[in-house]
Amino acid sequence: MTKRMRRIARPENRTWGRALAVTAIVLLLGACAQTQSFLTSENLAQKPANPRVLIMPTDVELSELTTAGLLEPNAAWTATGRSNVDAALDSLLAGRNATVVRYDKNGGAGSAAETQLLKLHSAVGSTILLHKYLPGFALPTKKDKFNWSLGQEATALRGPYGADYALFIYLRDSFASDGRKALIFVGALLGAGIQGGRQVGFASLVDLRSGEIIWFNRLVSQAGDLREPELARGATENLLDELPL
Amino acid sequence: MTSARATSLLAAAALFVASCAQTGNIQKIEPGERPTIESDEAGLWMQMDRVEEDLQTSGKVVTDPDLNAYVREILCQLDTSYCADVRTYIVRNADFNASMAPNGVMIVWTGIILRAQNEAQLASVLGHELAHYIDRHSLKRWREIRSTTDAAVFFTFATGGIVGILAGFAAYDSIMSFSRDMEREADTRGLTMMRESGFDPRESAKIWQQLIEERDASDEPEKKSAFFSTHPAAKERSETLAKLAEETDNTGTTIGRERHAAVTAPFRRDWLLDELRQRDYGRFEVLLNQLIEAGMEDGELLFYRGEMHRLRGEDDDAEKAIAAYTAATGSGNAPAETYRSLGLMQWSAGRTTEARAAFETYLAAQQDAEDRAMIEHYLQQMQ
Incomplete structure (x- = not known):
């Protein structure tokens, strides 16, 4: 973010750390679209018959990849991509055994705390990506289990919406600029693989009784385009793969 | 030359053309103007809107209505037409810094408000x-970074990687100096705004002079603050500003020392404590x-002078602390x-009578002192 601001401040370390983690995941996991989800079995036993699921605001950002590999955020693409993902979520969840409730920025109680939860999810999600999906980064205490949580604070979301679970979605999509495309072409001639645009994301289902993440999935793909409704639907479907609802 | 090599050079040339996206002639933004959603500028705004959302729920933002109204009032006096486009956020941080995001988020650290000695000095920063x-400096900087890094990639490819490394350094250098040019431009426009809105522009140079004095007295002068590394040399800046301020007679005269002192008085203790905790005693x-x-x-400031000596604890700091408290x-x-501090220092100097008197005065003045039991225990120990 320091690039954007006329500032001399220290970089926001958390933001950089998160960006770094996501970048590392993207670089190391590469390849084609792939998902790999985690479930915590003990919590699933508590699953109500027809749970109410709160859809948190989808955290979507689309960017252009410059020749040199910088990401330039694009507001128009982001608006399109986000509305495509939202529409896909609506239609994909309609057939599930769940009642869907939409998060309302002005309707809930304590919007400051809720904003903090969204930020926390993006931090926890990046941490899970790093320590659960990347070989060599596994935490000794979490090696053979999946016990991540957004903490007790998440239970505050339960009241205003009467929801049992909350679904958090984080998606980033990027597209090579003309210069980058040329660079990829040149690279191919010289035998060097140059990274093009990427789609990366993760989703969590949080039990609002405990704040625990009971299901987590991540998506990494070189193809896809969230600007296209059908492709956005495909990406969302992949992301929701094995969602226990 | 092999044909693959020739083809790749041709392709590299094509790449160079593609990568030299025009940085464009960036005009100043008009009051109320918003970027069109397809533009790169809208992307920058979008990202900063996210940062602003974070700020709105951040515990570090000082929400006191009087202080915020004061900062806003100075901003709006500087320029009434842009006032509605800018949101000021006062962030609690002891260092001297402020920042401006492209979407109108202005962050002012409390370290600046503490150091500004009057309205005019605060106005010079705002x-x-x-x-x-x-002047849309964020957009200019972003386009500059984008095109310089693009060019660096081209050089890397066209020369097989060797010149690219050097070009990379050059690109970095150009980013930094571009930034300094923008700082100079901002200094000049800022000074004009001060002058035209009634503030005494000579205060602008003074705030830099004050910072230089602070830096020169620092316990860690080699650990340059982030501020000095990205801004034009403070000395050069102060001199330029002083010269610019003298260039015309048609100028503002408001300094506003009393008002600034009064508005910031309720916060000064906390902010001084923030600064003291940095442990740069010089x-x-x-x-x-x-x-x-x-x-x-000065009662408050002398107390902190005592605290500074008490915490540093070198040579004759103990006696200097007692002198400052007194x-x-x-x-x-x-x-x-x-x-309380006077009592502690007198006690450790072996002057129990003075220590007792000081502790008793503390307890009398601070009826709900959280450490009352401990101070009473000290008094017992002294008997």
């Missing part, structure tokens, strides 16, 4: 930041002296804690 917004001492000279409440108690607005 005017400088506002100028970054008006710098802190100079800052205290500057504020005392500027006529801020001076503070004579000034009428010393915080009650002055007597």
Whole structure:
């Protein structure tokens, strides 16, 4: 973010750390679209018959990849991509055994705390990506289990919406600029693989009784385009793969 | 030359053309203007809107309505037409810094408000930041970074990687110097705004002079603050600003020392404590002296001078601390804690009578002292 601001401040370390983690995941996991989800079995036993699921605001950002590999955020693409993902979520969840409730920025109680939860999810999600999906980064205490949580604070979301679970979605999509495309072409001639645009994301289902993440999935793909409704639907479907609802 | 090599050079040339996207002639932003959603500028705004959402729920933002109204009032006096486009956020941080985001988020650290000795000095900082917004410096910088890094990639490819490394350094250098050019531009526009809105522009150079004094007295002068590394050399800047301020007679005269002192008085203790906790005692001492000279409440400042000596604890710091506390108690607005600190220092110097008197004064002045039981225990120990 320091690039954007006329500032001399220290970089926001958390933001950089998160960006770094996501970048590392993207670089190391590469390849084609792939998902790999985690479930915590003990919590699933508590699953109500027809749970109410709160859809948190989808955290979507689309960017252009410059020749040199910088990401330039694009507001128009982001608006399109986000509305495509939202529409896909609506239609994909309609057939599930769940009642869907939409998060309302002005309707809930304590919007400051809720904003903090969204930020926390993006931090926890990046941490899970790093320590659960990347070989060599596994935490000794979490090696053979999946016990991540957004903490007790998440239970505050339960009241205003009467929801049992909350679904958090984080998606980033990027597209090579003309210069980058040329660079990829040149690279191919010289035998060097140059990274093009990427789609990366993760989703969590949080039990609002405990704040625990009971299901987590991540998506990494070189193809896809969230600007296209059908492709956005495909990406969302992949992301929701094995969602226990 | 092999044909693959020739083809790749051709392709590299094509790439160079593609990558030399025009940085464009960036005009200043108009009041109320918003970027069109397809533009790169809208992307920058979008990202900063996210940062602003974070800020709105951040515990570090000082929400006091009077202080915020004061900062806003100065901003709006500087330029009424852009005032509605800019949101100011006062962030609690001891260092001297402020920033301007392309979407109109202006962040002012409390370290700046503490150090500004009057309205005009605060206006000089706000005017400088506002100028970054008006001249779209974030967008300029982003396009510059994008095209210089693009060019660096081209050189890397066209030369098989060797020149690319050098070009990379050159690109970095150009980013930094571009930034300094923008700082100069912002200084000039900021100063014009000050002058035209009635503030005394000569105060602008003074705030830099004050910072230089602080830096020179720092315990860690080699650890340059982030501020000095990205801004034009402070000395050069101060001199340029002083010269610019003298260039015309048609100028503002408001300094606003009393008002600034009064508005910031309720916060000064906390902010001084933030600064003291940085443990740069040399710098802190100079800052205290500057504020005392500027006529801020001296009981409080003398108390902190005592605290600085007490915490540093070198050579004759103990006696200097006692002298500062004693001076503070004579000034009428010393915080009650002055007597507690005085008691501790007198006690460790072996002067129990003076220590007892100080502790008793502390307890009398601070009826709900959280450490009452401990101080009473000290008093018992002394008997």
